[in-house]
Amino acid sequence: MAVSGDTEDSSCGLCTAEELTDIMTAASGRYTLLPNTPYDEVYPGIYVGEEDFAKDLIQLKRVGITHVVNAAHGDTPFHSQTDPSRYKRIHVRFLGVPALDHMNFDLTPYFQSSADFIDEALQSGGKVLVHCVQGVSRSATLVIAYLMIKKQMDVRDALRLVHSHRDVCPNDGFLQQLCDLNKVLFKDK
Numbered sequence: 001m002a003v004s005g006d007t008e009d010s011s012c013g014l015c016t017a018e019e020l021t022d023i024m025t026a027a028s029g030r031y032t033l034l035p036n037t038p039y040d041e042v043y044p045g046i047y048v049g050e051e052d053f054a055k056d057l058i059q060l061k062r063v064g065i066t067h068v069v070n071a072a073h074g075d076t077p078f079h080s081q082t083d084p085s086r087y088k089r090i091h092v093r094f095l096g097v098p099a100l101d102h103m104n105f106d107l108t109p110y111f112q113s114s115a116d117f118i119d120e121a122l123q124s125g126g127k128v129l130v131h132c133v134q135g136v137s138r139s140a141t142l143v144i145a146y147l148m149i150k151k152q153m154d155v156r157d158a159l160r161l162v163h164s165h166r167d168v169c170p171n172d173g174f175l176q177q178l179c180d181l182n183k184v185l186f187k188d189k
Helices: 017-028 051-055 057-063 084-088 108-123 138-151 155-165 172-185
Strands: 039-043 046-049 067-070 093-096 128-131
Touching: 017 155, 017 172, 039 138, 039 155, 046 138, 051 057, 051 128, 057 084, 067 108, 084 093, 093 108, 108 128, 108 138, 108 172, 128 138, 138 155, 138 172, 155 172
Parallel strands: 046 128, 067 093, 067 128
Antiparallel strands: 039 046
């Protein structure tokens, strides 16, 4: 994504990974908390969760999940091994994003396609699970990007909303990528 201009103030989109970390840790005395549930609805129809929940087809059907985004799609121990064939028999649509939870992994090329997939799920009356291994970094980043792109939310508001429903902690690299997205989306505001 192209980023332009460096003179914006915080009300116009400029933010830092440190500022976003402060938002996530303010209520806990500056500690990073991890979720104590396998999944949480963070926005109507959008669930963020961990790999074990994503693999439990009975629970997915019980919750009414119709679409799955695997934000850690791949075959290494750092990925989550869910794929389209797992969901075909229960008629769940699938999108795989081969992200690593590393500060230098560029997740931005997947922001738009993930946002489109999530939006399509919601527009069709479905429910979407966005998961990674623990449901705290990669998956949360994609959901925050969705809220920014499709719901025109500022990164701070999107993070606060998601974090109010699930303890998430995207890594600093992903937080900076969200700040960069915010700068692009709100450059004229």
